[in-house]
Amino acid sequence: MNYIKRKSWELKESFVTDEKFFNDRRKFLKLGAALAVSTSAVMELAAKEFTPLPNLHYTKDLNQNNLTPNSYEQITSYNNFYEFTTSKKAVKEKAKNFRSEPWQISVDGLVEKPFILDMEKLLKKFALEERIYRFRCVEGWSMVVPWIGFELSELIKYAKPLSNAKYIRFETLYDPKQFPSQRYGLGSIDYPYVEGLRMDEAMNPLAIIAVGLYGHTLPPQNGAPIRLITPWKYGFKSIKSIVKITFTDTMPLNTWRKAAPYEYGFYANVNPDVDHPRWSQKRERLLGKFFKQDTLMFNGYEKEVADLYKDMDLRKEF
C-alpha cells in the first residue's frame, strides 16, 4: 500500500474521527507541533479518504464530460444489494466475507454453442478500460463512479448469438449460504435477481460489464466480481454478481418489474418527466451533496442512446 495514502487513512482513523480530541484545540495544536507539521497540513491529509491501490490494468477514461467521481468511501458504503440486506449502509459490513473466487459465468440460450467462462480467463480475454459514469438510482440518489470494465458488445460478439436472439438476460448468483435474504426470503423480491436488455441496447457502447472501480477489482458490496452497468438507466438494471447470461427471443421478466409492475418497467430509462408513482424523478441527491440537482434525460446520455427509443412512448414503456 502507498505510504502516504496509508498515513492519511491512519490519521483519519486514529485522530480526526475522534471528535472529543479534535475539538480540544490545544491538544490538537500540540500534536501538530509534535509531528512538525502545520495544523492545516494535518487536516488536509486527514481529509483524504481511503482508496485502494489499483490491481487492474486498464486504459484511462479521458473524462470528456468532466465528471468528478464520488470518493471510494462513498461508492462502497451506500449500496443496494438486497441479497445481503435492504439497509444501504449495512451492505458493506454484511458483504465483507462474500466469496467471489473462484467464479464462473455460463453463457447459454440462443448462441452458436453454450459455454462457461472462468472469471480469470475473462479478465485476460477482454482489454479493460475506465469509464467514468453518472449512476442514478430510481430512489432519487446518484453518484459518479470510475468503473473498470469492457463493453458488453465485446462479450456479445464473443458469445456469437443466433439471429433470432432479441434480448439478453442476466442472473445473479443464487447461494442462500452466502446471501442471508435468499435464506430468509427478505427484501420482497424473488431470487435469483434477474435483469435484461434488448439486444440493440446491449450493443450500445455505453453498456459495460464492470469488474472494478477506482482501478481495483470490485468489492463485494458493489457486485463482485462482475456486474452490468447501463448508465442511462436506473441503477436497478445494473445487476450484480452475475453467474448466467442467456440470449433469448422473449423479453426477460426482470426482478423489480416482477415485484411491482406498476412501479418498475423493463426499460427503466432515467427520465425526469416520468415520475415514479410514489415520488418525482425530476431531481436527485448526489452522494455527499446537501442540495438536490436536476435529473437529466437518459441521465445525461441522450446523445448516445435517444435513437434506441425514438419510436417508443416513454410514458407507456417506462
Ligand SMILES: Nc1nc2c(c(=O)[nH]1)N[C@H]1C(S)=C(S)[C@@H](COP(=O)(O)O)O[C@H]1N2
Ligand atoms: N443482484 C442485485 N443487483 C443489484 C441490486 C440488488 O439488490 N441485487 N440492486 C440494484 C440497485 S437498486 C442499484 S441502485 C444498484 C446499486 O449499485 P451500487 O451498490 O454499486 O451503488 O445495484 C443494482 N443491482
Ligand SMILES: [Mo]
Ligand atoms: Mo436502485
